Amino acid sequence: MKQIAPRYVALIPAAGVGARMASSSPKQYLPIGAKPMLRHTLDAFVSSPLIAHTYVVVSAHDEYIDAIVPSGAATVLRCGGASRMESVRNALRALEGELHEHDWVLVHDAARPGLNAALIGKLIDAVGNDPVGGLLALPVVDTVKRGGDHVSTVARGGLWLAQTPQMFRYKLLCDALAAATDASVITDDASAVEALGLSPKLVEGHPRNLKVTLPADIRIAEMYLAAP
Numbered sequence: 001m002k003q004i005a006p007r008y009v010a011l012i013p014a015a016g017v018g019a020r021m022a023s024s025s026p027k028q029y030l031p032i033g034a035k036p037m038l039r040h041t042l043d044a045f046v047s048s049p050l051i052a053h054t055y056v057v058v059s060a061h062d063e064y065i066d067a068i069v070p071s072g073a074a075t076v077l078r079c080g081g082a083s084r085m086e087s088v089r090n091a092l093r094a095l096e097g098e099l100h101e102h103d104w105v106l107v108h109d110a111a112r113p114g115l116n117a118a119l120i121g122k123l124i125d126a127v128g129n130d131p132v133g134g135l136l137a138l139p140v141v142d143t144v145k146r147g148g149d150h151v152s153t154v155a156r157g158g159l160w161l162a163q164t165p166q167m168f169r170y171k172l173l174c175d176a177l178a179a180a181t182d183a184s185v186i187t188d189d190a191s192a193v194e195a196l197g198l199s200p201k202l203v204e205g206h207p208r209n210l211k212v213t214l215p216a217d218i219r220i221a222e223m224y225l226a227a228p
């Protein structure tokens, strides 16, 4: 039987409120240089020849997205949930019948505008033949402390900070998120896959792919996006 070549699609969770940014509008719409944050993220996928299609999941009442997405460039899914986990799960359910079970889904935070073609290609090259899937991540380079009444040092050997995209086959990702229950534990897509007893591949990312979370992150992101 002729093998169907798997496609690579992007799914951008963009239904957050950006509480830690404490801005007047959801942080994914704040300007980073000349463009809104989400537009940088969208453009990285839309301009990649490796990505067959891009989906953006926003809250049902989002008032900003229509001015951001170039017509036809991406599909907007208005099914965002109360947590990132729920937003991704809702989007995957909405894509039932549109995606093939073996399609690779690259889930990438709207809040990581520094993603570029090189990082997308690096992840796909490294994970495209992996039996589980994988994600971009950065090895920890600072000493790690656990706070509280008795401060202690956490051995950093083997510790990584997860980035996105996190890429998994559509069916596996659906199954993993369907089984996930606690959004405070399943804070990324890989943790849902790990909860099935599987081990995603870690691929070294880049500091430019930071998650813009706090006000000070805006300038850092602008610095990286100003450089070619």
Ligand SMILES: Nc1ccn([C@@H]2O[C@H](COP(=O)(O)OP(=O)(O)OP(=O)(O)O)[C@@H](O)[C@H]2O)c(=O)n1
Pocket (backbone or CB within 6 Å): 012, 013, 014, 015, 016, 017, 018, 019, 020, 021, 027, 028, 057, 080, 081, 082, 083, 084, 085, 087, 088, 109, 110, 111, 112, 211, 212, 213
């Ligand atoms: N209910 C949610 C919460 C988050 N996200 C998305 O998940 C990504 C990473 O989440 P985070 O950086 O925490 O964004 P916010 O939840 O908006 O930020 P905060 O936690 O400060 O409110 C963001 O692109 C955000 O839009 C989402 O799609 N749906």
Ligand SMILES: C[C@](O)(CO)[C@H](O)COP(=O)(O)O
Pocket (backbone or CB within 6 Å): 084, 109, 161, 162, 163, 164, 187, 188, 189, 211
């Ligand atoms: C998915 C993620 O970016 C990986 O580090 C992170 O878990 C998102 O966390 P947030 O609290 O939803 O920003």
